[in-house]
Amino acid sequence: MEFNEFFVQGMALLGAGIAMVAGFGQGIGEGFAAGKGAEAVGRNPEASGKIQSIMVLGIALAETTGIFALVVAILLIFVKG
């Protein structure tokens, strides 16, 4: 048995799948933000515009590392896979 380019491709594709596991963090964290946003609007419906603004801003920032993982997975699949 010899390691060859097929081994490299296989590891790249396995790595792409593993990278996506990162996405569960965004699911938990951004879902928490959605829940706290709903709670805040329930308590103070008049401030719903401001609440939504800061919630969406925070979620967008939390999303970034999920996008990093997607970029790395796409690189692994199409450049090295």
Place this chain on the structure above:
Amino acid sequence: MEFNEFFVQGMALLGAGIAMVAGFGQGIGEGFAAGKGAEAVGRNPEASGKIQSIMVLGIALAETTGIFALVVAILLIFVKG
């Protein structure tokens, strides 16, 4: 034993399965949002429309990385699998 295209396919399919593990984060986070939405409506039923709007918006954003994982899994299965 030699690494060949079958090894690549096998790793792609294993990676597709691993990628989907990301989805448990959406389950926890979005379920939290659903619970907080129910709690908020219970306290302030008149604001249920606004509560539902921000809850669904937040959940939709939280869903994105789960969809990224699905896209990567589909790519791994049908392009490289």
Place this chain on the structure above:
Amino acid sequence: MEFNEFFVQGMALLGAGIAMVAGFGQGIGEGFAAGKGAEAVGRNPEASGKIQSIMVLGIALAETTGIFALVVAILLIFVKG
């Protein structure tokens, strides 16, 4: 020993099993939503209709990534397994 189509099938089926691990997130999150729904109805029984609506909507959204995992697992079993 050589990697062949049986290795691909084996990895596909292993991946299908791993994918379903995602489901524990739905179990936690949707169970939390169910608990908060029950709590909210206990506090404000007159709003039970509205509470149920938003709880079911949120749970349906939380369910999606669990369904994604199921679809990927089915694909891995019947298309590649």
Place this chain on the structure above:
Amino acid sequence: MEFNEFFVQGMALLGAGIAMVAGFGQGIGEGFAAGKGAEAVGRNPEASGKIQSIMVLGIALAETTGIFALVVAILLIFVKG
């Protein structure tokens, strides 16, 4: 079987994928910050500017290790992969 440069490349690419798993922490933590920001604005909408400032500052600091992981993954893919 002999370990050769293909083994090195394969491990580099697998490592790149594993590195990105770090990103789930940012998802959880920064999403928590987004939720607490929404909660704080709901309680005290007049302070939304100050709340947003400290939230964004904190998230930017939390983001750093996610960026470290991305840098390492890119190095592994393009320098060693």
Place this chain on the structure above:
Amino acid sequence: MEFNEFFVQGMALLGAGIAMVAGFGQGIGEGFAAGKGAEAVGRNPEASGKIQSIMVLGIALAETTGIFALVVAILLIFVKG
């Protein structure tokens, strides 16, 4: 099969990727600090300067192990990889 310098390099690069997974802790912990900072500013906006000082100090201390991981990963990639 014989272990040789390629095996060493491969393990070094895999280790570099695994080291970065540490970064998820900083993401969770520092994001928690950011969220609590936002909460504190919302309750007492006049104290925002002092709240920010202690938040940044705490986050800087939490960051250290993430930087340790980065240093180790860089060493593994460029000295041993």
